[in-house]
Amino acid sequence: MNSAALTVNDLHGWYGESKALHGMQFRVGRGEVVTLLGRNGAGKTTTLRAVMGLLRRKTGEIRYGDEEITDRLPEYIARRGIAYCPEERSIFASLTVEENLLLPPVIADGGMSVDDIYALFPNLQERRKSPGTRLSGGEQQMLAIARILRTGATLLLLDEPTEGLAPVLIQQIGTVIGKLKQSGFTMLLVEQNFRFASKLADRHYVVEHGQVIDTVEATDVAENIDRIQNYLKV
Template structure:
């Protein structure tokens, strides 16, 4: 098991957002974490990364309890995180954004491999990240996370605001990563996009899991989709 969340309770200040969250993410699979706005999906990712402090429960990554590790240590352990909004370094070039994140001597991911995954970035290496389109910035944000050579890639709303063409490019890239064995935890509002590439789905509501199962089963689970997603 790549990642296990057990009884996670976490939030901001005295306001809890997660209430005993439990979830298993399997090695080499794409796992979609779905739910309405405010369900706690982003908080779950931030808790995994150590950005939101621990209250109760545990986060286990590749057999190690990382519940109280620093964000830096968690990233170095092999979790790549692409937050909602991309957060690229706007005043640095595409190349600089990528090389700053690279692991010296790791050999797994480099600028050429990122360009092979996202050819659009190949012609924009010297462009400032702030001058890129929204879709190109999303590619860059994912590429920057991949430059850390992660074992687990976590994406928060990567499809948000993208054109149909960019959605197609992103989908193909995530399928390619999956074929290469990358484990991915995907938080997404675009349900059809998420379920098309996912192996498993966890549905959240009010900080708790309300449904969990294979993506194929979720695609025909009409009641939870209507009740918790309005779909």
């Protein structure tokens, strides 16, 4: 097994008095793509927010490599090289594609240049002068991912990057994630689209009621398709 990039042990988390995480447990090896699969409300987004330091009330252990980061602030965690691309695709609508790319601070060595990013996302280069408001859903999603690559982060937390996108765009996002994996990025991917996730991930964790209830390695996906689809059925 690869050395661990991220290890989450017995993680419990709350929004005020309401408990959302009930002992989350998983690991992501260096260079791996790992998914959190599960229905709406299972606790996937909350888990990403906890790793990023955005969920304040929590117990348990979150380790980044050898370092415990459970109680660190988001700014610290970002500086250590973890970046979060939320479901809401937060881009600046009034700025152009290129301005959006130039805005995020480079906080670690090895952040991609704007040219590197255009090589990875040719359609963003074509749209470099377009304001955020004029982008399609797919272009917005690519821009949101591209922005976090500027920072120099090496562990990417991606929350449902394919949500609401047409099949051809889902395929493009898949190509980008494949290329990022080849370049050595580590990714924790939240998905409800299992067909998409199954082509990319080394391991899948099924999340229900704020816990991991099943783990499926990529090599075992084929014989467990029905079981996995069953978890995701509404």
